[in-house]
Amino acid sequence: MVANVKDKAVIVGVGNTRFSKESGVSELNLAVQAVKAACDDAGLHPSAIDGFATFTMDANDEIEVARTLGVGDITFWGRSHYGGGAATGSLHQAVMAVATGMAECVAVFRALNGRSGHRFSAGVSEGVMTADIIHWGWYMPYGLLTPASWVAMFTQRWMELTSVTKDAFFEVAHATREYAVNNPNAFFYQRPFDRAEYDAARMICDPLQLFDCCQESDGASCVIVTTPERARDLKQPGVSVRGVAQAAAADQEQMTSFYREEFAAIPEMEIAARNCYEMADLTPDDIDAAVIYDAFSPIVLWQLEAWNFCGFGESGDFVLDGALRPDGRLPTNTHGGQLSEAYIHGVNGIVEATRLVRGSSLNQPAKDVNHALVTSGVGIPTGGALLGKLD
Amino acid sequence: MNEAEQQAFEQEIYAFVGEVVYPVTPAPDDVNESMIRHWCEVLGETNPAYLDQDWAADSARGHIIAPPAMMYVWGQEGFQVTTGRAANAQSNLVETFNRHGFTGVLGTNVKQEYFREVGVGDNIAVQMVIDNISERKMTSRGPGYFFETLATFTNRDGETVGTQRFKVLKFIPQEQPAAAASDDGKLETPTRIASVRGHDNGWWWDAVDAGKVLIQRCTSCQTLRHPPRPMCHECQSMEWDSIESTLDGEVLSFTCVRHPQVPGYPKDPICAVIRLAEGTNLVSNVVGCEFEDMAIGMKVKGVVEQVDEKTALPQFYPA
Known part of the structure; x- marks a missing residue:
């Protein structure tokens, strides 16, 4: 039984800061810029906000964001854990708050100086002292310290099981790069690349090379979620949350679920997909475009399988048929993704998925986008959301 | 350095790519046993293929060979390096970096490849070019550029014996944090990050x-x-x-x-x-x-x- 919040919450505003390698400002500064931009987009004053949802990894206290922005009383705040697994997790929190009336207008945000501040590629070696430090202790002494190293371990085995080759990884990276070339806020704006450059790039952790890995970025993104009634009075066409789900599957670790009987798999994303489709009463055939979390190129392939756009091991052929391209079956990561736009922990993906449904992506597909999928990171407890036009 | 200055500077340094540092230059001495013995002694190398005539005579080669890693040794300049030497493309490049504040220098890595063995009596000639210069990088030492020289070693017949790539970082020095020291003042060698030990593990x-x-x-x-x-x-x-x-x-x-x-x-x-x-x-x-x-x-x-x-x-x- 899936709790149904279908169409009970609507995204009405989106905002990004400038994305860069050195913002030169605090993460609080980035957060309030993004929230303000999303308010402006919605035609709302920040004082309309009465709730916040973000990541446990975010360094900004909700009350600091609120008083800095001039938000008044807040009646809801909720955080999602597990790094990029919190992207649609934060949206999930906001939708539940709005659907239950705990808050009327929730700002979902994520702000980070991910390049000039703490870098993800620095791994877990830099004084990360958290409750799960013992968990990382099973990997750190051996040198398995970074997200790339953990994902590489899954990738190597998945390639062996499926015979999918790096041709498919390149297609994922190349498709998103071609989109980024048209996006002035993307790191790779006007910087196309080819297979030779991809192949020549340095090896990070076999088989992942440099361009299989996402950016490290400074920036923030925000979406505003409110009730359908209120959404109809606002500036932008509302984008309704048809379905949203979170899941952690049995025997899950953060990024290192190496103890499952078959670990080259993401069962948690399959659960989230099943619940989202059921809640939204939609099937994969109804989904016209997607923003699929792309911290690394191969994880896009696994998610295409988890969301049933193709069967296990078929994602390589699926993308090589041009599915991710503007005129393909499922135009994907049309902002350039985190591989080529910026790594804002997937919340820039919610911004782009909203734009796809509004019809305002910089790379808007020619076909009508009635429904778009957006997902969170993989390897961790994760989730996704299905967005559609507000009736 | 503003953007225009940086562009002008980069134009100046990138012009060095492909420049010849040394034309083909034969070594002053032929490959000889004494030099091989000195080198092996300093390096702690005991391989009889380099040192033991009797052993080598019975080996598949039938004679002593020089350690491949010695190929750079034969053409080394002597005492003159301490008393000044003629300018060449590399010293001009280094001088250009220095003039613009990139005074720091760090040899970052050497990569040798070996294609042919060298025996006593042969003569090794070296030719060196400036092979490539990176884009501007932000390194932990400071902003800088990596340049790489490519030396090609040939024998008396003009056959390539090996190559050596030498990469150097020229950077604007930044203040370095003090090295971690233990109580007795000795520098600590970094070790692997240990697992924290709690009740359960x-x-x-x-x-x-x-x-x-x-x-x-x-x-x-x-x-x-x-x-x-x-x-x-x-x-x-x-x-x-x-x-x-x-x-x-x-x-x-x-x-x-x-x-x-x-x-x-x-x-x-x-x-x-x-x-x-x-x-x-x-x-x-x-x-x-x-x-x-x-x-x-x-x-x-x-x-x-x-x-x-x-x-x-x-x-x-x-x-």
Whole structure:
């Protein structure tokens, strides 16, 4: 039984800061810029906000964001854990708050100086002292310290099981790069690349090379979620949350679920997909475009399988048929993704998925986008959301 | 340096790419046994193929050869390097960097490739060019550029014996944080990052320190589990003991962690998920083989080793 919040919450505003390698400002500064931009987009004053949802990894206290922005009383705040697994997790929190009336207008945000501040590629070696430090202790002494190293371990085995080759990884990276070339806020704006450059790039952790890995970025993104009634009075066409789900599957670790009987798999994303489709009463055939979390190129392939756009091991052929391209079956990561736009922990993906449904992506597909999928990171407890036009 | 200045500067340095540092220059001395012996003595090299005439006479080659790594030695300049020498493309490039504040210098790596053996009596000529200069990089030493020279070594017949790439970072020096020092003032060698030891895992690491890899076992239903946890996931019993693993295993997956390099770790460590014969999985290193020889399904055998001053770890070898 899936709790149904279908169409009970609507995204009405989106905002990004400038994305860069050195913002030169605090993460609080980035957060309030993004929230303000999303308010402006919605035609709302920040004082309309009465709730916040973000990541446990975010360094900004909700009350600091609120008083800095001039938000008044807040009646809801909720955080999602597990790094990029919190992207649609934060949206999930906001939708539940709005659907239950705990808050009327929730700002979902994520702000980070991910390049000039703490870098993800620095791994877990830099004084990360958290409750799960013992968990990382099973990997750190051996040198398995970074997200790339953990994902590489899954990738190597998945390639062996499926015979999918790096041709498919390149297609994922190349498709998103071609989109980024048209996006002035993307790191790779006007910087196309080819297979030779991809192949020549340095090896990070076999088989992942440099361009299989996402950016490290400074920036923030925000979406505003409110009730359908209120959404109809606002500036932008509302984008309704048809379905949203979170899941952690049995025997899950953060990024290192190496103890499952078959670990080259993401069962948690399959659960989230099943619940989202059921809640939204939609099937994969109804989904016209997607923003699929792309911290690394191969994880896009696994998610295409988890969301049933193709069967296990078929994602390589699926993308090589041009599915991710503007005129393909499922135009994907049309902002350039985190591989080529910026790594804002997937919340820039919610911004782009909203734009796809509004019809305002910089790379808007020619076909009508009635429904778009957006997902969170993989390897961790994760989730996704299905967005559609507000009736 | 503003954007226009940087552009002008980069135009100036990139013009050096392809410039010849030394034209083909024969070594002043032919390859000879005395020099080989001196070099081996300093390096602690004892290979009889370089040193022992009788041994070499009986070997497949029938004569002494020079250590391949010596190829750069034969053309080395002598005492004149301390008293000044003629300018060349490399010194001009370095001077250009210095003039613009990139006064720091760090040799970052040398890569030699060997194509042909060299025997006594041959003569090695060297030619060197400036092969490439990187884009501007922000390094931990400060902003700078990497330039790489390519030296090509040829024998008397003009055949290529080997090549050497030498990469240098020229940078604007930044203030460095003081090196970590122990109480007695001696510099500490970095070691691997240790696992924090708590209630649920400390006993496991203590056993590794004693040379054993243990697997937690539920004393109620006998189910093995790893990593250790306080309750059995099958029967919820909190009673447990452990068995010692034989460290016979099979590789389920693997990767080579090439970037970034972390102080205290070997370069390019191979990490693997290993299914132990007892049935639980363990993440560890595979050593004693090249990455190219790794395969899913390969059999491995582990042993607890002292990998640095402070760290004991199970390490696996091809079985």
